[in-house]
Amino acid sequence: MSPSRSTYRHLDWILIGCYILLAAFGWLNIYASTYSEEAAGIFSLASRSGNQLVWIGVAAVAAVLVLFLSTRFYKTIAWPLYILSLVLLAAVLVFGHEVNGSKSWLSLPGGFAVQPSEFSKTATALCLSRVMGSYGFKLSRTADFFKVAAILIVPVGLIALEPDVGTILVYCSLAFMLYREGLPGKFLGYVGFAILLFLVTLKFSPSVSILTAIGAVGLLRTLASRMPVRTFLIYAAFITAASFLPRLLETEFVSGFNRLDAEYWLLILTAPFLVWFIIYNVRNKIRGWTMYVIPFVASLVLIFSVDFIFHNVLKPHHRDRIENLLGISQDLMGAGYNVNQSKIAIGSGGLTGKGFLEGTQTKFNFVPEQSTDFIFCTIGEEWGFVGCIIVLALYLIILLRITASAERQKEKGARVYSYCVASILFMHVFVNIGMTIGIMPVVGIPLPLISYGGSSFLTFTILLFIHLRFDLERWK
Amino acid sequence: MNPGKHRYQYLMAGLAAAFLILAAQLFRLQLLDNSFKVSADNNALLYQTRYPARGLILDRNGKVLVGNKNTYDILVTPRYVKDFDTLALCRILELDTGYVRGKFREYRMYRSRIGYRTVTFASQISQEQYSRFIEAAHKFPEFRGVPRTTRMYPYNAGGNLLGYVTEVDPAFLERHPDYAPGDYTGRTGLEETCEPMLRGEKGYSIYLRDASNRIQSSYRDGAFDRPAVAGQDVVSTIDAELQNYGEELMRNKVGSVIAIEPSTGEILSMISSPGIDVSVLGEINKHYSRIASDPFTPMFNRAVMSPQPPGSVFKLVNALIGLQEGVVSTSTEFPCHNGFTARGIHVGCHAHKSPVDFTEAIMASCNSYFCYLFRDILENPVYGSEAKAMDRWSEYVRSFGFGTRLGSDFPSETAGFVPNSSTYDKVYGKGGWKALSVISLSIGQGELGCTPLHLANLAATIANRGWYRIPHIVREHGSDSTDAKYSEKHYTMVDTAHFEKVIQGMYMAVNAPAGQGATARIAAVPGLDVCGKTGTAENPHGDEHAVFVCFAPRENPRIAIAVYIENAGFGATWAAPVASLMVEKYLHREISSGRKYLEQRMLDANLLHKVPASPDYVPPKDDD
Incomplete structure (x- = not known):
């Protein structure tokens, strides 16, 4: 059932305003990034800016349509849509054509090509909203937890086969929504900590990682301890002593022992400590000790398998990008080229930028993918720090509007959906x-509403406007 | 409170943190770190250097000594070079394939340093080669040419004097950060001395280029382009004709000639023989190894770099010191019976009448007279000891510019050597020597080292009656302080009045009637009143060095000259004719018919075989 005319007064016009500003700004920058003296005009269908304008028009129609449908309709089609998205994801593996090493595009008759993975974001969000919003759903109940896990794992698995790392990362962002809905915080913490250890191991060495893990356990123990000062001092002393181990092993005095690497020595040294720790905790029946010991053991396993994961699971170009980000290898002509050129373009913009169409880096193709994934370079170069901050601010306003609205929702399903939208949007932007700007590895995901590309623009329009439609329900 | 509310707040805090991280990194990139702007300009702006024409070098009469001709440099952007027809390029530019391979090996080695920059691939490509290159340019899109100027020498004079121009090398760049690879700089001679004036200022044109290095357009229609500023012309003090004539006279002889205008200190010619022919200067790199291995060391500028004992011409200095110290007067006579003998020491002399007075002693170059004179200087009771008198003498000698770098604007000048008491204290022990131990100083032998420049300066000082201006080869240096340095008069410690007495002796040496024992009558030029002094410097390697200094005319002298010919023998036989011919050439612009025979003899003479360094060296016979 559609809401009454008067309810539309309550549409979130601030959010819509930000949406229009971003779309318009994106369109201008697509024109700028492909601009050259001989290029077709901004409205010409032969140019990317002209194409984008068509997609913006299509999206506007879709947006209005989305607003006029009833919320019940979305609940009804959630499952069929989800199933359809899985079928498309499976189809793309068979019929799709490969772009940049991943099979994610499906050609449609009439010269169009769509990315089912874009579509699946909306479908999955709606499906999660339907399931988690149903009566009596509790994430803490094992059956419900696995239901959610299954809904997520199937599309992620299919996408991983393409493979499309960017979209997997976007799916990971749904962890924020799950956290809001009651997923224990320690899961997020563990995942975050695992990523940290992985990177530290790559960048420094396993022994530094082991020390980090001991440090983390020590911090938790200190926070939970009844004698925080004493606990802290014990851990601090242990870590300090262990830090000198690698240097100690290099001295002539012990060079005979040098056949083993520092991390194995560290492991040998910590093993008795660990055993004592387990026995002590079990004997004194200290509750929650599993909270430290199991993650620590898991950490050790992770640390010693980093090499394997890095060299046997990740693809060579991912390895290069991660190494480049961590500054392990600096190949400015190879893997590091994009990011270096991108930083040059953005950095050269200064405070107010070089002005519309005056950018030299993006216009003359120094930055690759300048109208799609690297569109932010054009913004940085031509509009400077001021332009970048305005774009960031517009995204932040949208995110804050969505989450604020979600918190006020009476219906849990609507809240779940809105958090899904916010999470996906945040992940894309960040x-x-x-x-x-060189703080994330190069992952091919577009900048919402700004990057050139119909699938992406349409997806974000629909995601946002379904949220706006749910938002309207609050005023009925 | 609802746990969901807490989580909402945590999530919002995380969101804020994430956006702050992005903003902070943007702040760092765009506002703190300037290197990205530089990189961006390097990426997109192509600075094509516009090289200035180097300044000309003119002689004192406005003749062009060094001019310019058009050549081209071929530039390449190594990063974009794909396969190309190496052989064809070598054929067009007349390079050998090894050169090209070497260049590209170098580019690969410095790949990261070169980056996307364009570097010089080959230089000094002639107009003809360049037109062939332009025809085939489509085959070599990564290569392009820029016009440069290279040196040309219309006048065959002054190879050593002028120096040469060469592309800067890495070692030079290290010391001179204001130069860039591919720039040229002057080496040795005037090109080096006057580098700041001759160099000019490079300009540039700015183009926008895309990532494939295609030039897209002129940047802001050339509003920021800078035209090259041509180098300033340098007017040297050299007389091109005299220089050329002197080089002709010195052909096949090892030695040097320096002529100075006494009143100004301007060097009229400076010849070091054998020298570098101007025809090789333009392409010095091709000839460098041959020049460097030449036994006569043509790169070595003897005129300023070779200190030697001056021989008898140094008697002039001792004569002046003797007069100033009052140990002799024009009427003082000393005996000479084929030399000077005292306490077992004998200094030989040639046959002439005895006793001789002051003027006759200079005229006849009497060794004996100057031994007495020098002994009296050192045994002057005023100073109480030979050591003190020696130091006083040393000061006198230094006041003529000996033993120091005169400070001319010519590079690589050497100081030479003048002894003092401590020199001999080291040899004989303190107080272990007497006037007789160092008596050879009286006739310009022993521990004395003077460059031909010092000797020419001596001639100029005597011509000026007691002062000199620092010899120099550039008229105007473009800086007041430098020009002031060269216009300052430097007085010796000898009174002006005494010089006339010495000049009388020098006049007589050249112009005395036959039969009086004058040593340099060969140097007489009718109507010019040449005043001169011969010298024959003993030398342990082969024959003596022939030395001659003179100036002319006697009143208001316009030229002072020193000639030093190594291993030639008597100064009167070889050095005096060369000097007098040059004086005549300069003052009369031609050689009188009566002296043509002398000119021919000098032009024909080949004394190279007398030089020990020569491959054709013939050692002198013992009785010689």
Whole structure:
């Protein structure tokens, strides 16, 4: 059932305003990034800016349509849509054609090509909203937890086969929504900590990682301890002593022992400590000790398998990008070229930028993918720090509006959906901008509403406007 | 409170943190770190250097000594070079394939340093080669040419004097950060001395280029382009004709000639023989190894770099010191019976009348007279000891510029050597020597080292009656302080009045009637009143060095000259004719018919075989 006319007064016009500003700004920058003296005009269908304008028009129609459908309709089609998205994801593996090493595009008759993975984001969000919003659903109940896990794992698995790392990362962002809905915080913490250890191991050495893990356990123990000062001092002393181990092993005095690497020595040294720790905790029946010991053992396993994961699971170009981000290898002509050129373009913009169409780096193809994944370079170069901050601010306003609205929702399903939208949007913005300024590895995901590309623009329009439609329900 | 509310707040805090991280990194990139702007300009702006024409070098009469001709440099952007027809390029530019391979090996080695920059691939490509290159340019899109100027020498004079121009090497760049690879700089001679004036200022044109290095357009329609500023012309003090004539006279002889205008200190010609022919200067790199291995060391500028004992011409200095110290007067006579003998020491002399007075002693170059004179200087009771008198003498000698770098604007000048008491204290022990131990100083032998420049300066000082201006080869240096340095008069410690007495002796040496024992009558030029002094410097390697200094005319002298010919024998036989011919050439612009025979003899003479360094060296016979 559609809401009454008067309810539409309550549409979130601030969010819509930000949406229009971003779309318009994106369109201008697509024009700028492909601009050259002989290029077709901004409205010409032969140009990317002209194409994008068509997609913006299509999206506007879709947006209005989305707003007029009833919320019940979305609940009804959630499952069929989800199933359809899985079928498309499976189809793309068979019929899709490969772009940049991943099979993610499906050609449609009429010269169009779509990315089912884009579509699946919306479908999955709606499906999660339907399931988690149903009466009596509790994430803490094992059956419900696995239901959610299954809904997520099937599309992620299919996408991993393409493979499309960017979209997997976007799916990972749904962890924020799950956290809001009651997923224990320690899961997020463990995942975050595992990523940290992985990177530290690559960048420094396993022994530094082991020390980090001991440090983390020590911190937790200190926070939980009844004698925090004493606990802290014990751990601090242990870590300090262990830090000198590698240097000690290099001295002539012990060079005979040098056949083993520092991390194995560290492991040998910590093993008795660990055993004592387990026995002590079990004997004194200290509750929650599993909270430290199991993650620590898991950490050790992770640390010693980093090499294997890095060299046997990840693809060579991912390895290069991660190494480049961590500064392990600096090949400015190879893997590091994109990011270096991108940083040059953004950095050269200064405070107010070089002005519309005046950018030299993006216009003359120094930055690759300048109208799609690296569109932020054009913004950085031509509009400067001021332009970048305005774009960031627009995204932040949208995210804050969505989450604020979600918190006020009476219906849990609507809240779940809105958090899904916020999580997906956040991940896109953070990873995309982060990669152009060199704080994230290069992952091919577009900048929402700004990057050139119909699938992406349409997906974000529909995601946002379904949220706006749910938001309207609050005023009925 | 609802746990969901807490989590909402945590999530919002995380969101804020994430956006702060992005903003902070943007702040760092765009506002703190300037290197990205530089990199961006390097990426997109192509600075094509516009090289200035180097300044000309003119002689004192406005003749062009060094001019310019058009050549081209071929530049390449190594990063974009794909396969190309190496053989064809070598054929067009007349390079050998090894050169090209070497260049590209170098580019690969410095790949990261070169980056996307364009570097010089080959230089000094002639107009003809360049037009062939332009025809085939489509085959070598990564290569392009820029016009450069290279040196040309219309006048065959002054190879050593002028120096040469060469592309800067890495060692030079290290010391001169204001130069860039591919720039040229002057080496040795005037090119080096006047580098700041001759160099000019490079300009540039700015183009926008894309990532494939295609030039897209002129940047802002050339508003920021800078035209090259041509180098300033340098007017040297050299007389091209005299220089050329002197080089002709010195052909096949080892030695040097320096002529100075006494009143100004301007060097009229400076010849070091054998020298570098101007025809090789333009392409010095091709000839470098041959020049460097030449036994006569043509790169070595003897005129300023070779200190030697001056021989008898140094008697002039001792004569002046003797007069100033009052140990002799024009009427003082000393005996000479084929030399000077005292306490077992004998200094030989040639046959002439005895006793001789002051003027006759200079005229006849009497060794004996100057031994007495020098002994009296050192045994002057005023100073109480030979050591103190020696130091006083040393000061006198230094006041003529000996033993120091005169400070000319010519590079690589050497100081030479003038002894003092401590020199001999080291040899004989303190107080272990007497006037007689060092008596050879009286006739310009022993521990004395003077460059031909010092001797020419001596001639100029005597011509000026007691002062000199620092010899120099550039008229205007473009800086007041430098020009002031060369216009300052330097007085010796000898009174002006005494010089006339010495000049009388020098006049007589050249112009005395036959039969009086004058040593340099061969140097007489009718109507010019040449005043001169011969010298024959003993030398342990082969024959004596022939030395001659003179100036002319006697009143208001316009030229002072020193000639030093190694291993030639008597100064009167070889050095005096060369000097007098040059004086005549300079003052009369031609050689009188009566002296043509002398000119021919000098032009024909080949004394190279007398030089020990020569491959054709013939050692002198013992009785010689």
